Amino acid sequence: MSALTTAELRNAVAQLPHFPLAHVPTPLEHLPKLSEMFGGPQIYIKRDDCTGLTFGGNKTRHNELILGDVLKKQADLIVWGAGVQSNNCRQTAAACAKAGIDIHLVLGRGRPATEPDPIQGNLLLDHLVGAKVEIIDGGIGLEVDEYIANLSEKYVAEGRKVYAWDRKTVKPLAAIGYVTAMVEIAEQSAEQSFTPDAVYVCSAGSTGAGLVLAREAMGHTYGITHVAPIVWPWDTAADMARIAREAGALIGVAADVTATDIDLTEEYIGPDGYGKVSPGCLEAISLLARNEAILLDPVYSGKAMAGLIDHIRAGKFTRDQHVVFVHTGGTPALFAYNEDLMDGLGQLGV
Numbered sequence: 204m205s206a207l208t209t210a211e212l213r214n215a216v217a218q219l220p221h222f223p224l225a226h227v228p229t230p231l232e233h234l235p236k237l238s239e240m241f242g243g244p245q246i247y248i249k250r251d252d253c254t255g256l257t258f259g260g261n262k263t264r265h266n267e268l269i270l271g272d273v274l275k276k277q278a279d280l281i282v283w284g285a286g287v288q289s290n291n292c293r294q295t296a297a298a299c300a301k302a303g304i305d306i307h308l309v310l311g312r313g314r315p316a317t318e319p320d321p322i323q324g325n326l327l328l329d330h331l332v333g334a335k336v337e338i339i340d341g342g343i344g345l346e347v348d349e350y351i352a353n354l355s356e357k358y359v360a361e362g363r364k365v366y367a368w369d370r371k372t373v374k375p376l377a378a379i380g381y382v383t384a385m386v387e388i389a390e391q392s393a394e395q396s397f398t399p400d401a402v403y404v405c406s407a408g409s410t411g412a413g414l415v416l417a418r419e420a421m422g423h424t425y426g427i428t429h430v431a432p433i434v435w436p437w438d439t440a441a442d443m444a445r446i447a448r449e450a451g452a453l454i455g456v457a458a459d460v461t462a463t464d465i466d467l468t469e470e471y472i473g474p475d476g477y478g479k480v481s482p483g484c485l486e487a488i489s490l491l492a493r494n495e496a497i498l499l500d501p502v503y504s505g506k507a508m509a510g511l512i513d514h515i516r517a518g519k520f521t522r523d524q525h526v527v528f529v530h531t532g533g534t535p536a537l538f539a540y541n542e543d544l545m546d547g548l549g550q551l552g553v
């Protein structure tokens with residue numbers, strides 16, 4: 204495949220229906236104090252925490268394509284789900300509020316309730332934007348997916364036109380939102396007179412798949428490190444490659460992405476697993492907040508930044524190289540993790 208220009212790639216993406224939601228392009232900012240603190244590389248941050256929809260985040264770009272598909276299919280109800288503090292669900296519920304479509308969220312707690320779930324962070328916002336919220340004991344992934352499939356069948360039997368969360372069809376659409384984000388990074392870095400030597404992002408799915416698809420389509424060669432927030436019960440790199448290929452097919456860009464093109468690390472999930480703050484993540488949150496006044500989150504972007512910091516300390520980059528960190532958002536979760544954050548920072552002596 205011959206390399207596409209950013210304009211050609213934008214045109215390819217524009218063929219699919221979009222529902223406009225995101226404030227784009229998001230800024231690409233240099234982090235001078237953080238870069239200096241480690242003696243390089245030069246660290247830049249793609250501010251997708253500023254995509255604008257109810258506190259922003261990566262799912263805002265995803266939802267432009269997903270809502271485009273929902274409206275094309277004339278659905279009147281979205282049945283969606285993930286974890287109780289899901290940024291995905293918060294942004295999808297917000298998108299539905301804007302589009303005037305009902306949404307039923309199935310939020311997996313992953314354990315039986317011992318006390319009422321605190322209405323904080325993303326869960327609070329789900330309620331505020333008018334979602335119907337149902338919290339179940341099952342965990343995110345296959346249990347929530349199965350619940351959604353059964354619930355959707357019930358709604359269909361009642362005559363509703365349902366668009367349901369189904370990772371196989373939704374993820375390639377979502378990835379296309381990150382083709383445009385990578386195009387923005389290419390354009391903005393050129394405007395700022397540098398070429399990225401590496402990109403870091405928190406992803407084990409669509410976000411990273413879209414970035415890789417765009418890199419391949421533009422014929423660029425920098426590495427993209429996907430710092431996973433979770434270990435899925437499937438081969439994540441192979442799944443991300445499939446998402447990238449299917450996303451490419453949807454926009455007429457035939458990129459032969461395979462699992463070997465996906466540089467995925469599961470090393471920074473932390474000792475207690477998905478959704479639990481780790482020491483590296485706490486340090487990253489604190490460093491970014493105190494030096495750059497940028498808020499990372501305790502489940503996703505904080506862990507990805509912990510991975511980047513660890514790689515810098517291990518000597519992976521020279522002083523003059525340029526690394527772009529994609530901030531995928533998640534900041535409302537800070538309020539739901541207030542105690543864990545304060546306890547953790549106290550233990551670190553921060």
Ligand SMILES: Cc1ncc(COP(=O)(O)O)c(C=O)c1O
Pocket residue numbers: 260261289290291405406407408409410411500503504531532533534
């Ligand atoms: C803040 C944030 N960052 C990163 C991710 C990972 O996105 P994905 O694995 O779908 O690319 C999520 C997913 O929910 C998220 O909420």
